[in-house]
Amino acid sequence: MIDYGTAVQQAFYTALTPFVSCPVEDGPGQGDGLDPEEDFPLCVIGESTAAYMDTDSRLGAEVTMTLHFWSRAAGMKEARGHMSEAYRALHREDPTHAKYKLLSPHLEAESVDTDPDGETRHGVQTYRVMVWWDSFGSRLGLWSDVDVWDDNETWDEGA
Template identity: 30%
Template structure:
């Protein structure tokens, strides 16, 4: 069985990279775990994931906290905010498909937009909370 956190990250990546509304803002499918050196902005990076046990007495489950980072060098914060709003539309409460798990929910929790310490780069931080459960196996 594939790890739920990996399935969730893969599904988020596929959803974002196949969304014309987002790729037009980014100038392509510029979504990375680790961007190539010198990659042109804007782009999104898949950041930290924290997993917590969400099991009950009878059901297994995992709570995920996922962070996405938006990077831009536009003259204002407008580009970062437009990308963040598009992320919310694509992910908040959407029924993403996972291979070996059910996605119980995926909810936007937190957004921050700020100027990075370099004084030139706008940095958007977007956090989501998800809950997954293993697919129930049907007895033969």
């Protein structure tokens, strides 16, 4: 089994850290001593799912990755601002990873709510991204940067 979720998490962390104006934690408890219960504002790269889509010539998956944003500023503006920064860094961009090809993450859903403590704002974003294991296709000479299925392509049985 290939751990596509970890690859997306690493690529998202690299893409987010220069653009989001609050600390980004690479999973709960993995940051620079940050405590999501005390350090605000904060972005945490959280849960993921992977639907494997292996073929005879490619190994890949469709991955969803959840980002959490916490703020204790009054109102929702700060949390939404950090979410907007993450959107600009990720949506329809191509985050890089040394061993995997990530294709155009799309923001699938987002929400901002007040946590039960009444003072913490909690924003959540979920992104969907296609991931291909680059070394498999490259090793076999099966694909390059332009050999990715285009939604506008049609199948030509005579080819």
